[in-house]
Amino acid sequence: MTTDEAVAGTTTPPPAGLRERKKQRTRAALVRSALELFTRQGYERTTVDEIAEAVEVSQRTFFRYFANKEEVAFASQESAECHFFAALCARPAGEAPLAALRGATLDAWGSIGGALEQLVPPELHMRMYRVIESTPSLLAVHLRRIAELEERLAREIARREGLDIDADPRPRLVVAMFGGVIRVAGKLWTEGDEDSVVTLRDLTAFHLDYVGPTLAEKWDK
Amino acid sequence: MTTDEAVAGTTTPPPAGLRERKKQRTRAALVRSALELFTRQGYERTTVDEIAEAVEVSQRTFFRYFANKEEVAFASQESAECHFFAALCARPAGEAPLAALRGATLDAWGSIGGALEQLVPPELHMRMYRVIESTPSLLAVHLRRIAELEERLAREIARREGLDIDADPRPRLVVAMFGGVIRVAGKLWTEGDEDSVVTLRDLTAFHLDYVGPTLAEKWDK
DNA sequence: TGTCAATTGTCAGACGCTGACATTAGCCTC
DNA sequence: GAGGCTAATGTCAGCGTCTGACAATTGACA
Numbered sequence: 388m389t390t391d392e393a394v395a396g397t398t399t400p401p402p403a404g405l406r407e408r409k410k411q412r413t414r415a416a417l418v419r420s421a422l423e424l425f426t427r428q429g430y431e432r433t434t435v436d437e438i439a440e441a442v443e444v445s446q447r448t449f450f451r452y453f454a455n456k457e458e459v460a461f462a463s464q465e466s467a468e469c470h471f472f473a474a475l476c477a478r479p480a481g482e483a484p485l486a487a488l489r490g491a492t493l494d495a496w497g498s499i500g501g502a503l504e505q506l507v508p509p510e511l512h513m514r515m516y517r518v519i520e521s522t523p524s525l526l527a528v529h530l531r532r533i534a535e536l537e538e539r540l541a542r543e544i545a546r547r548e549g550l551d552i553d554a555d556p557r558p559r560l561v562v563a564m565f566g567g568v569i570r571v572a573g574k575l576w577t578e579g580d581e582d583s584v585v586t587l588r589d590l591t592a593f594h595l596d597y598v599g600p601t602l603a604e605k606w607d608k
Numbered sequence: 609m610t611t612d613e614a615v616a617g618t619t620t621p622p623p624a625g626l627r628e629r630k631k632q633r634t635r636a637a638l639v640r641s642a643l644e645l646f647t648r649q650g651y652e653r654t655t656v657d658e659i660a661e662a663v664e665v666s667q668r669t670f671f672r673y674f675a676n677k678e679e680v681a682f683a684s685q686e687s688a689e690c691h692f693f694a695a696l697c698a699r700p701a702g703e704a705p706l707a708a709l710r711g712a713t714l715d716a717w718g719s720i721g722g723a724l725e726q727l728v729p730p731e732l733h734m735r736m737y738r739v740i741e742s743t744p745s746l747l748a749v750h751l752r753r754i755a756e757l758e759e760r761l762a763r764e765i766a767r768r769e770g771l772d773i774d775a776d777p778r779p780r781l782v783v784a785m786f787g788g789v790i791r792v793a794g795k796l797w798t799e800g801d802e803d804s805v806v807t808l809r810d811l812t813a814f815h816l817d818y819v820g821p822t823l824a825e826k827w828d829k
Numbered sequence: 830t831g832t833c834a835a836t837t838g839t840c841a842g843a844c845g846c847t848g849a850c851a852t853t854a855g856c857c858t859c
Numbered sequence: 860g861a862g863g864c865t866a867a868t869g870t871c872a873g874c875g876t877c878t879g880a881c882a883a884t885t886g887a888c889a
Binding site for chain 2: 875877886
C-alpha cells in the first residue's frame with residue numbers, strides 16, 4: 388500500500404471506512420512519535436513502551452503495526468526507496484543503464500519532498516537518516532534494505548536491456564557499483580553539517596561523475 | 609588480538625599463563641559449538657543458553673566473551689577479513705588500485721584455509737557463510753562489517769597512492785565498486801550448490817573481469 | 830601458604846517480542 | 860436502531876537477549 392502511494396503520489400481518494408482511517412492515523416502517529424523520539428534521544432535509548440505511550444496505545448498494538456522496533460524507524464525510508472525505484476522506471480527507454488540510474492537519482496532527490504510530507508515532515512526524515520547512519524544496528528538493517536532495493540533495480544535494468552538477469556552479470560554489477568557510489572556520497576553527507584537535500588543531491592552527482600576517472604588504470608594526482 | 613594473529617599468521621609462541629590458555633580454549637570452544645549449532649539447526653533457533661550449556665559455562669560467561677549473540681557468529685569471518693586486508697597490504701606498490709584489490713582477493717582466497725583452521729574447520733566456516741547470507745539479521749550485520757572493512761581498504765588504497773582520503777573520493781569509490789562486485793559473486797555462490805572455495809574464487813575473478821564491459825555506454829548483447 | 834586479582838556463577842531485572850484470550854468498537858443487516 | 864459479526868485493541872503470561880551487582884572460585888606470585 389505504501390508502495391502504491393509513493394509510486395502514484397496519491398492517497399486513495401475514497402475516505403474508506405472510519406475504521407480504516409483510524410488505522411492510518413494510528414500508524415502515522417506511531418511513526419511520527421517514534422522518529423521524534425529517536426532523533427531527540429537516540430534509537431537505543433527509546434523504548435517501545437515510550438512510543439506506544441506517546442500515542443496512547445498498548446505495546447502490543449505497536450507490534451501489530453510494526454514487526455519490530457526497527458521497522459518503524461524505516462517507515463519514511465520505505466517511501467523514499469519506492470520513490471527512487473519509480474523514478475528509474477520512468478526514465479526513457481533509450482538511456483544507458485548507468486545514465487538511467489544517475490538520472491533517476493537526481494529526479495528522485497528533486498521530488499522527494501512532496502512524496503514524503505504526507506507521512507512525516509521532510510526535515511524529520513533527514514534527521515532520521517542521520518540517526519540511521521550513526522546507529523550501528525540501524526545502519527546494518529539499512530544496508531540490507533539497500534541490498535534488497537538493488538536487487539529490484541537490477542531486475543529493472545535487465546528488463547530495460549532485454550537481458551536475462553540470471554544469465555548476464557552486468558545488471559547486478561552496474562547496480563552494485565552504483566550503490567557503492569551512492570553510499571559513499573550519503574556517508575560523506577552525514578558527516579558534514581549541511582542539512583539540505585540539495586547538498587546531498589549535488590554531492591551524489593559529483594561522485595557519480597567520478598566513476599570513470601576512478602576506474603582508470605593510473606590515477607593522476 | 610585476533611587481528612595480529614591473522615596478519616602475522618602466528619599464535620603467540622610463549623604459552624603464556626595457564627589462565628590465558630584456558631581463556632583461549634573456552635573462547636574457541638564457544639565459537640566451535642556456536643557455529644556447529646547455528647549451521648545444524650539455524651541461527652534463530654539456537655539460544656545462547658544452548659551454546660553455553662554445550663561448553664558447560666554459564667550464560668553470563670558467554671556474554672563476557674562476546675558482546676552479543678551475533679558476535680560469535682562472525683568469529684571466523686573476522687579472521688577472514690583480517691586475512692584479506694593483510695593480503696592487500698602485501699601487494700606490490702606499483703600496482704593500480706583495482707588490480708591490487710583483485711590480486712589481494714585471489715591471494716586471500718588461495719590461502720584462507722591455513723589462516724582459519726587454527727580456529728574452526730574451513731568447511732564449517734564455509735557452511736557458516738551460507739547461514740549468514742540466508743539469515744536476514746546476520747546478513748544485515750555482515751553488510752555493516754563489510755562496510756567497515758571497506759573503509760579500512762580505502763585508507764590503505766589512499767596510502768598506496770599517496771592521496772588524502774578526505775580530499776579525494778577515488779579511494780572510497782574504487783573500494784565501494786569493488787565491494788559491490790564481490791557481494792554479487794558471493795551471493796551467487798551462496799545460491800548455487802558448489803561448496804568449494806575454488807568455485808567462489810573463480811566466480812569472483814570472473815565478475816571482477818566484467819567491470820569494464822559493464823560500464824561501457826552501450827552493452828552488446 | 831597466604832594474599833591479590835582475575836574469572837566465573839548466581840540472581841534480579843530491563844527490554845524486545847509473541848501467543849492466547851478477553852474486551853471494545855466499527856460495520857452491516859433486518 | 861437493536862443485535863450480531865468481525866476487526867482492532869488491551870491484558871497477561873512467558874521466552875530470549877543482554878546487563879549490573881555481588882558472591883564464590885581459581886590461577887598468579889610473593
